[in-house]
């Protein structure tokens with residue numbers, strides 16, 4: 001046994017290294033990079049129908065991960081992220097269709113709209129207490145929908161079509177869709193991972209575990225929540241812009257469809273809240289269930305609803321929570337381990 | 347000896363309690379006899395409040411760890427503890443803010459009625475003990491002075507008609523005159539045959555007001571004895587640990 | 594005159610919203626829970642009421658007599674089976690549980706009753722009108738407003754004067770201290786939710802008499818209840834009542850300006866209150 005010296009100037013201080021990557025993490029990172037490359041290469045191996053399906057899958061992952069950042073880390077439960085999806089979607093349609101901006105450039109420009117809207121929304125909503133915040137986000141999404149339904153230059157209730165996409169060949173569109181899928185995943189999953197491993201990540205985890213204590217340790221809880229809220233709005237906006245570009249049509253009910261919140265909540269709660277792994281697992285489950293049972297319509301949603309209730313009652317940490325309790329093999333390791341160097345242990 | 351004659355009304359046996367990963371009590375054995383007043387002293391963070399909370403069923407503990415009249419009752423839900431005759435004046439008073447003095451007290455009267463607890467305490471009796479509570483009956487509790495709030499908190503516990511009254515630092519933050527006023531009520535309370543456990547920072551006050559005392563340090567009992575007989579040196583050692591540290 | 598008419602219509606509409614808002618204010622005040630399926634329960638009760646009326650030929654009064662006890666029982670079961678397990682400092686579990694319940698209920702109703710809009714036959718009461726201060730107003734909305742006022746009054750008196758009301762206020766102020774005073778929080782919670790959902794029994798009858806109901810309508814009712822509670826200020830039943838009136842008036846005036854603007858006007862007034870008086874019109878800061 002080594003006795004740990006107390007004085008930091010002591011020459012015998014054991015050399016420690018901070019280990020943040022694990023074997024499982026390295027495997028997962030490799031797979032993640034391969035997946036990104038496969039996404040980019042889709043036009044050469046997938047049919048247009050498959051690309052559309054994968055694009056939808058990527059949108060689910062992105063929106064669910066944004067919800068996960070909000071609810072799982074920042075303690076902000078939102079049921080209205082569709083507000084930002086629709087806002088970015090509409091912005092992209094207006095830029096590309098009305099003003100003739102290149103649609104692929106328009107996607108990125110359109111992200112300014114959710115970012116700009118998120119600021120006043122947060123400033124208003126953060127005044128609401130815990131659960132009321134959630135219903136407040138719903139009202140905001142409803143306001144967006146009603147405003148869009150009443151605006152003449154958004155073609156009101158009838159919605160808009162993205163006819164400019166006809167200028168591009170099918171292959172060109174597929175290449176664009178594939179690149180956008182890869183970018184969406186990189187931005188939401190990669191971005192979240194990067195964020196959680198930064199110094200903000202530590203602060204976030206501190207907030208999640210105990211907001212009061214975190215605040216007393218000098219973490220600016222309010223500012224961090226604000227940042228995440230805006231970032232999640234942009235992430236959802238990107239998903240919305242990509243999704244509606246693939247749809248080629250947008251109208252108020254589809255743009256601000258609360259279905260996105262239902263799905264995000266189901267994915268994150270079943271997969272495992274406050275983990276990126278959980279989002280991936282949950283999306284896979286949802287996607288498979290949707291293909292297999294989607295045709296049952298209402299009964300299928302009854303089952304989804306009941307499962308969400310059961311998870312909230314009996315399995316708050318979801319599937320990934322159960323897995324990680326048994327095996328310590330994170331795909332996206334965030335915690336830091338102190339390792340004593342071997343020569344000092346002798 | 348007196349101890350052999352009297353029967354214990356409340357006792358703990360190897361009481362352990364934890365907050366998540368943090369263990370706050372390491373096997374505490376305390377006995378309170380019928381009608382007796384017992385002081386519990388110790389430095390900040392020694393675990394005194396935790397001890398009282400564990401008894402009240404506010405922290406998970408095993409049944410055998412707490413006995414009331416010999417019956418194992420550890421971990422009983424808090425409202426059932428009140429039904430069985432244990433009441434607490436909690437740390438920080440914990441009044442129902444937004445409600446008047448009278449309504450705060452009425453809640454206890456209502457519940458004692460509902461739970462079928464009978465005893466000598468009534469609103470009018472309480473008003474004799476603390477006349478100011480009658481005067482302020484309609485005042486919202488949050489606008490009372492600290493001492494008056496403490497009186498409401500004590501009154502609320504008494505109206506639960508307890509056999510054992512647990513008091514957590516009832517003198518904290520009060521002027522000496524108010525402390526004397528509150529402590530003057532103690533004989534009257536004990537006159538009902540109610541046993542009292544007093545958590546108190548002021549060691550002298552604790553000694554003069556009780557029959558026996560226990561001193562706690564870092565979740566363990568480090569000293570116990572008759573309040574009048576323990577010496578300053580013994581208390582000093584038990585309070586701060588050091589060379590006299592007890593296992 | 595046209596605006597005075599809108600004002601009167603708004604107050605009458607507020608009477609409807611108050612019946613949703615009271616229960617939400619009560620549940621939030623006591624448990625800090627928002628039941629996301631609040632609106633879906635109104636719709637569920639309405640649809641059950643309509644089915645009862647059509648199968649057994651019951652009039653509105655008898656439907657109400659059947660629905661209110663049913664609603665009370667539903668609230669009590671909801672608390673015992675779901676909410677008691679998720680009540681606590683963290684708002685997430687209760688939100689998720691009731692959100693899942695809302696999703697399940699909506700789709701269950703869709704399966705049983707289809708997506709069609711239905712309404713409760715009122716035997717002529719829904720089309721009768723009375724003259725008040727020179728303008729004609731529907732008799733039914735007036736009855737709704739009278740009921741809403743009476744319910745608010747009863748709830749207020751119950752909270753202030755009864756043993757149960759005191760226990761409820763005590764648990765709302767500090768649950769742990771309430772338990773230390775002998776209150777069984779779970780029992781108080783179960784009664785509170787039973788009352789909150791019980792009021793929805795009245796609301797369901799009036800809602801389905803006044804207009805139509807369809808399985809997907811629950812979300813809107815939840816949002817109106819929420820807005821009314823926030824506008825009025827949390828923590829008092831009269832706050833919820835007045836908030837409902839303000840919401841009703843905003844919607845009615847918005848509707849006069851442009852029929853597509855009615856609901857939006859209500860949302861905007863809500864956001865305005867949130868921006869300028871976040872504690873609500875009657876809340877203490």
Ligand SMILES: Nc1ncnc2c1ncn2[C@@H]1O[C@H](COP(=O)(O)OP(=O)(O)OP(=O)(O)O)[C@@H](O)[C@H]1O
Pocket residue numbers: 365368370388389390391392393394395396397437
């Ligand atoms: N809710 C809690 N969560 C985690 N730890 C706690 C909690 N409450 C108390 N503790 C810890 O338990 C230990 C005992 O605390 P306790 O409040 O029982 O002390 P005490 O003797 O009453 O102190 P004081 O005289 O300051 O009131 C302390 O180390 C404290 O930090």
Ligand SMILES: [Mg+2]
Pocket residue numbers: 394395396437514
């Ligand atoms: Mg203490």
